[in-house]
Amino acid sequence: MADRVKAVATEEALHFKELAEEAARSGAYFYPFKGIIYLLCHYNLWQPLFSRIGPTIALGLGVTYVMFFFTYLPQTALLAFTNGPLAPLSAALLVLSESATMIHFLSRYFLLEDSLIDTFDGTLVACGHDALVADGRQLRGGSDRGGHDHSDPIARLGKLLKQPFPPGTINPRAILRSMLYYIPLNFIPIVGTLMYVIAQGKRVGPLVHARYFQLKGWDTKQRDEWVRRNRAAYTSFGVVAFLLELAPFAALVLAHSNTVGAALWASDIQKVEAASTAPNVRSEQAKEAH
Structure with a gap:
């Protein structure tokens, strides 16, 4: 186990500098904070959050209480051998x-599956990406006989046309394996804990755009290639999102604000993509005109 921990620590350290430089250039780590601000300023996006607030808070408090009750003292005792006074x-x-x-x-x-999907799709609709969202669900327009205001992005969301998370996106074995594999890193004082957080960010980061990849209609190969080319950006987003969701009492709100941030990031990607393709379109139109 000691050799494995050292190997993981060495590997993560070698990639850390490169990832940090790429992440700084990407600016992806700002999006969780943008998500908080955007969610606070757009009350229409609060509806999915309120629909799950009771059960999720109860789950969060229960899990956190059980974990502290059964694992805090044993882990403090173990960490005392390596972290000394920092063990608690x-x-x-x-x-x-x-x-x-x-x-x-x-x-x-x-x-939260349904509420996070609604939050993600609703944010994209609020940003004007109706066509993208329409590939994954029905969208309402105008007003209906019930008097619903369909200028509200959440009210415009209709029936899902695609299953929110493709099979394999959420893998219980992968979650357990990740915890068992990286938890030993915490026995390395300070640096090990930092590496653990980075490792979790690396795991969590790409999941925030699972819905976006689905709306784009990308297959596994396309998703993997995109994530590989933007690994640092997704890791930096994942690290910030993971740290924000460590707060037991605010985790529910921050999970939704992180989803809003992920949708804002997807919106900016779409805008960059549209801007890059526009000259090509104009060029083709000019050729046809001649």
């Missing part, structure tokens, strides 16, 4: 990260 703090951060990982999986898999 390191153990608390470790338990919070373990709890966050479990809550993230359980809530998204059992409670």
Whole structure:
């Protein structure tokens, strides 16, 4: 186990500098904070959040309480051998990260799937990407006999045409394997905990755009290639999103704001893509005119 921990630590350290430089250039780490601001300023996007607030808070409090009750003291005792006086703090951060990982999986898999999809799609609609969202669900327009205001992006969302998360996007075995594999890193004082958070960000990051990839109609090969080319950006987004969701009492709100941030990022990607293709379109139109 010691050799494996050293190998993981060495590998992560070698990639850290390169990832940090690429992540800084991408600016993707700003999007979770943009998501918070955007969510606060657009109350229409709060509806999916309110629809799941009770059960999710109960789940978060229950998981966090159980984890602290059963694992905090044992992990503090183990970390005392490597972290010394920092053991209580390191153990608390470790338990919070373990709890966050479990809550993230359980809530998204059992409670938040629909509300997060609505939040993501609603944000894209609010940003003017109706055509993109229409590839994955029906959209309402105008007003109906019930007097619903369809200028509200959430009210415009209709029946899903595609299953929100493709098979394999959420893998319980992968979650468990990730926890068992990276938790030993926390026994390396400070640096190990940092590496653990980065590793979780690397895992979580690409998942935030699972819906976006689906709306784009990309297959597995296209998704993997895109993520590979933007690995640093997704890791930086994932790190910030993961740290924000460590807060047990605010995790529900921050999960939705992170989803808003992911949708804003997708919106900007779409705008860059449209801007890059526009000259080609004009060029083709000019050729046809001649």
